[in-house]
Amino acid sequence: MTLLQTEQLTKQFGGLTAVDEVDMEIEQGEGVSLIGPNGAGKSTLINLVTRRLEPSYGDVSFKGESIVGMDPHEVVQQGMSKSFQTASVFPELSVKENATIAALAAEHGSFRVNFFRHRNSYPAVEELTNDVLRSVGLYGERETQADSLDYGNKRRLELGIALAAEPDMLLMDEPTAGMSPDETQSTVELIKRVKDELDLTFLLVEHDMEIVFDISDRIVVLNRGSVISTGTPEEVQNDPAVQEAYLGGVEE
Ligand SMILES: Nc1ncnc2c1ncn2[C@@H]1O[C@H](COP(=O)(O)OP(=O)(O)O)[C@@H](O)[C@H]1O
Numbered sequence: 001m002t003l004l005q006t007e008q009l010t011k012q013f014g015g016l017t018a019v020d021e022v023d024m025e026i027e028q029g030e031g032v033s034l035i036g037p038n039g040a041g042k043s044t045l046i047n048l049v050t051r052r053l054e055p056s057y058g059d060v061s062f063k064g065e066s067i068v069g070m071d072p073h074e075v076v077q078q079g080m081s082k083s084f085q086t087a088s089v090f091p092e093l094s095v096k097e098n099a100t101i102a103a104l105a106a107e108h109g110s111f112r113v114n115f116f117r118h119r120n121s122y123p124a125v126e127e128l129t130n131d132v133l134r135s136v137g138l139y140g141e142r143e144t145q146a147d148s149l150d151y152g153n154k155r156r157l158e159l160g161i162a163l164a165a166e167p168d169m170l171l172m173d174e175p176t177a178g179m180s181p182d183e184t185q186s187t188v189e190l191i192k193r194v195k196d197e198l199d200l201t202f203l204l205v206e207h208d209m210e211i212v213f214d215i216s217d218r219i220v221v222l223n224r225g226s227v228i229s230t231g232t233p234e235e236v237q238n239d240p241a242v243q244e245a246y247l248g249g250v251e252e
């Protein structure tokens with residue numbers, strides 16, 4: 001089943017076409033990385049898909065239905081989460097409270113609705129948040145206040161918050177940016193583990209090719225807003241168009 005599909009998706013900023021008629025499909029269960037030189041349009045494409053940006057033209061469908069016109073939070077309720085956003089963490093709440101809020105918000109879209117919630121559904125939320133905290137390795141820290149977590153654990157919490165919404169698809173834009181090699185390694189292991197455990201579909205933007213080749217079922221290469229190649233890591237690595245796009249950038 002196709003989870004995400006873009007058709008002729010385009011974003012212009014004044015005279016600049018940042019995303020240029022992109023046709024892309026992501027199947028359920030696929031781990032896809034989006035790569036390309038700096039300024040290729042990767043973040044813009046992610047922001048179009050998550051509805052942080054309005055397309056100039058073209059369409060985005062999720063689970064077969066157009067999401068253009070929806071608000072970002074509606075897209076989250078449809079099952080699309082973006083992770084590694086510090087903004088989603090409530091620093092004064094505990095790890096567990098943060099995960100619980102994310103689980104409830106994704107289910108109902110707002111907190112006030114929960115007053116009408118049937119009591120019996122709370123144990124399910126409790127179980128879900130505990131499972132998520134175990135998946136990201138934070139169960140032992142569940143009572144810890146979020147802002148006293150160390151850097152690595154904060155990133156785990158950000159991923160946990162996204163997973164607590166039980167997304168069908170997870171988007172990540174440079175999750176390892178600013179991390180030490182050790183933190184990067186543990187984040188990559190974490191993403192791989194949750195992908196296997198939860199059969200998670202993801203779209204990852206990452207500049208570290210070692211990570212990309214290690215983690216992806218398929219790679220989509222953007223250059224100047226256009227898809228110039230797509231395939232398995234091996235296919236993309238051997239594609240002359242990709243080598244040219246990257247070497248061209250280095251030699252300039
Ligand atoms: N809000 C914006 N307004 C104007 N230009 C933008 C805006 N966002 C991105 N751009 C431009 O669009 C192009 C693609 O940017 P971006 O999507 O951030 O690339 P990437 O994430 O691949 O590095 C760049 O030339 C960038 O300067």
Ligand SMILES: [Mg+2]
Nearest residue numbers: 042043044173
């Ligand atoms: Mg970017």
